[in-house]
Amino acid sequence: MDRILELADRHHLTVIEDAAHALGTRYRGVHAGGFGKIAIFSFHPIKNITTGEGGLITHSDDPLETRLRMLRFHGIERDAWKRYGKSGNPDYDIETPGWKFNLTDIQAALGIAQLERLDEFNRRRTELVEIYREELKGIPGLELPGDPPYPHVHSHHLFVVKILSMDRGRFMERLADYNIGYGFHFPACHLLKYVRERFGVQRLPETERAAQAILSLPLFPEMDDADVSYVCSSVKTILKGSRGD
Numbered sequence: 001m002d003r004i005l006e007l008a009d010r011h012h013l014t015v016i017e018d019a020a021h022a023l024g025t026r027y028r029g030v031h032a033g034g035f036g037k038i039a040i041f042s043f044h045p046i047k048n049i050t051t052g053e054g055g056l057i058t059h060s061d062d063p064l065e066t067r068l069r070m071l072r073f074h075g076i077e078r079d080a081w082k083r084y085g086k087s088g089n090p091d092y093d094i095e096t097p098g099w100k101f102n103l104t105d106i107q108a109a110l111g112i113a114q115l116e117r118l119d120e121f122n123r124r125r126t127e128l129v130e131i132y133r134e135e136l137k138g139i140p141g142l143e144l145p146g147d148p149p150y151p152h153v154h155s156h157h158l159f160v161v162k163i164l165s166m167d168r169g170r171f172m173e174r175l176a177d178y179n180i181g182y183g184f185h186f187p188a189c190h191l192l193k194y195v196r197e198r199f200g201v202q203r204l205p206e207t208e209r210a211a212q213a214i215l216s217l218p219l220f221p222e223m224d225d226a227d228v229s230y231v232c233s234s235v236k237t238i239l240k241g242s243r244g245d
């Protein structure tokens with residue numbers, strides 16, 4: 001972030017943080033979302049906490065907030081509480097075309113309850129990652145995620161390994177044989193159909209190499225230690241088989 005902020009400063013650019021994964025993450029003591037002009041967190045079902053769907057925008061810009069509040073609900077500044085609540089005024093005006101992006105009160109209630117459990121969830125994720133790192137270290141053909149060299153708190157949204165010694169598709173089939181779920185985060189953006197058609201095919205060899213090797217192993221707070229050990233021993237068996245020894 002230091003380098004991004006320095007670059008943005010030099011060129012008068014606005015930094016918008018995609019902090020979708022980063023609830024609970026700190027970089028040199030500062031929580032994600034504390035750097036740019038705006039940051040966006042996701043509460044999609046697979047994120048560290050969820051509201052079913054939805055998210056959160058943090059900012060340090062009051063006029064922007066007024067505009068965001070308006071845009072999220074048809075361009076109407078007055079929400080249902082202001083229009084239908086006690087001594088509310090049912091009148092409204094549309095000041096600008098907007099969307100229907102408002103989080104419902106029911107989702108917000110879920111989010112508040114989830115937020116109270118965030119530290120517990122992230123602590124458990126950290127414990128599970130420690131088991132993964134311990135049990136998977138030094139396995140030929142498997143690369144573990146890097147550990148950043150600067151002071152940080154990681155919220156461990158995903159545990160992404162690289163499969164280097166066998167075809168990733170084949171590896172996934174073998175994981176399924178062991179009844180182990182997996183994820184794929186993320187395909188190379190520049191190779192997606194829309195991006196290719198819109199911007200033309202670019203070659204990004206390092207990105208493509210990484211995109212072909214990455215695989216997310218199961219990681220969620222309800223896993224118990226034995227679940228992680230089962231995944232680790234299965235991964236070892238699969239990779240060992242691939243080497244023919």
Ligand SMILES: *Cc1c(COP(=O)(O)O)cnc(C)c1O
Pocket residue numbers: 018020021041042043044054055
């Ligand atoms: C999940 C995710 C998003 C999108 O979040 P939504 O709540 O689905 O809009 C954006 N960026 C990253 C890196 C994500 O993982």
